[in-house]
Amino acid sequence: xxxxxxxxxxxxxxxCQGMNPYVKPNDIDxxxxxxxxxxxxxxxxxxxxxxxxxxxxxxxxIERLPHRKVNPYNLLGMIAVWLIEEDSDRDDYGxxxxxxDITVISKDHAQVTIELDLxxxxxxxxxxxxxxxxxxxxxxxxxxxxxxxxSADLQTKDAD
Numbered sequence: 001x002x003x004x005x006x007x008x009x010x011x012x013x014x015x016c017q018g019m020n021p022y023v024k025p026n027d028i029d030x031x032x033x034x035x036x037x038x039x040x041x042x043x044x045x046x047x048x049x050x051x052x053x054x055x056x057x058x059x060x061x062i063e064r065l066p067h068r069k070v071n072p073y074n075l076l077g078m079i080a081v082w083l084i085e086e087d088s089d090r091d092d093y094g095x096x097x098x099x100x101d102i103t104v105i106s107k108d109h110a111q112v113t114i115e116l117d118l119x120x121x122x123x124x125x126x127x128x129x130x131x132x133x134x135x136x137x138x139x140x141x142x143x144x145x146x147x148x149x150x151s152a153d154l155q156t157k158d159a160d
Contacts, residue, residue, distance in 0.1 A: 007118045008032060008058045011082055015060070018078045022070045023062060033057035038119075048125045048144030051134070055093060060114040067110040072102065079114065093119050 012030040016023065035056030042050040065075070079098055083090065098116035105111055123144045124132060130140035 006032075006120050007087060008056075008060070010086060011058075011079075011118075012060060014082050014086075015062070015075070015078060019062075019065075019070065019075070022066050023064070027063045027065075028060065029063075030058065030060045033059060044123065044144040046125075046145055048123060050121055050144075051124050052122045053093075053119050054122055055095075055117065055119045058116050058118045060116075062112040062114075064105075064109045065112050066108055067102075067104065068108060072110075072112075075112065076100070083116075087118070089119075090117075095119065 008030045012028050016025050016028050019028075033056065035054055038053040038055055040050060040053050044050055062075075065072070083098075087095075095117040098114050100115075101113040103111045103113075122141060124130075124134060124139035125142045125144055126137060127140040127142075128138055130138040132139045132141070
């Protein structure tokens with residue numbers, strides 16, 4: 001059973017992997033603040049659908065960033081790259097650029113707080129035991145599977 005993973009979780013995982021071994025997984029925390037549920041139904045095929053979008057205020061906190069061992073601009077670059085590659089529709093939804101606050105705790109460590117807007121799709125897939133009843137059927141929240149063609153058969157017509 002596949003589950004969705006929020007963009008906030010994806011970004012935290014990306015930063016944790018990219019800052020390894022200088023930042024430990026327990027030193028990165030993320031949470032969602034206020035948000036807006038945007039109803040936006042769309043048939044995605046395979047009996048699945050986009051039900052809504054969840055636009056929210058995300059906060060990521062990195063504790064004990066060894067700012068003398070790691071160039072803080074690497075962190076800025078990683079955030080920018082992730083947003084460009086994984087969140088390309090930011091302009092379509094008016095999501096603001098991230099705000100960062102860096103507090104030097106000691107000569108060896110800093111605390112970084114990143115605040116940004118994110119938006120996640122809420123997708124439904126059929127499930128007889130699912131907790132959500134929609135249009136007379138039962139569903140669960142999950143990514144709608146995507147079928148990718150492995151081959152194509154092209155035929156051309158000769159023009160007379």
